[in-house]
Amino acid sequence: MRNFGFYQDDKKIGTIANGKTIEYQLEPGKHRLSSKIDWCGSRTIEFDIKENETKTIELSGLKYGTLILPLLLTILLIYVFAKTQLNTNLRFLRVFGIILFFYPLYFLTFGKKNICE
Known part of the structure; x- marks a missing residue:
């Protein structure tokens, strides 16, 4: 953006x-x-x-950055649906949600100098 x-x-x-x-x-x-x-x-x-030499450098943003937010929202929706409609507790979805939440958080704090590859 x-x-x-x-x-x-x-x-x-x-x-x-x-x-x-x-x-x-x-x-x-x-x-x-x-x-x-x-x-x-x-x-x-x-x-x-050197003179007349060409170099190519590729710059990319946060790896998997375009997948993290949709995946996190999908997991959240499945978890809320299972909890409210099916009355089940899908604990493994919590673990995936936490991992997906902290992955970009790392790059906004400690890994802020490594966000681009």
């Missing part, structure tokens, strides 16, 4: 949207690339580039 900031040698050189491709011309030499959105970001990639 929002764009990632793209940084070369700690200077913002542009933004990139999810699923898009961009090209940048870099001077020969050592460079560091990273991306950032809010307080979360990627690891810094360091590399050398």
Whole structure:
């Protein structure tokens, strides 16, 4: 929904949207690339580039991020339905729900520098 900031040698050189491709011309030499959105970001990639050399870097967001919310909501709905309509207690759904809740929470706290791959 929002764009990632793209940084070369700690200077913002542009933004990139999810699923898009961009090209940048870099001077020969050592460079560091990273991306950032809010307080979360990627690891810094360091590399050398020679004259007339092409490098391709792929940036992706939170792995499985588009699956987590729908899966979490489905588990919640099944759990609520089973609890209220079937009068059963599906404890294993609680475990899956807790895991799915804490997976993205990790990347918003301790793993905030590893949200992009």
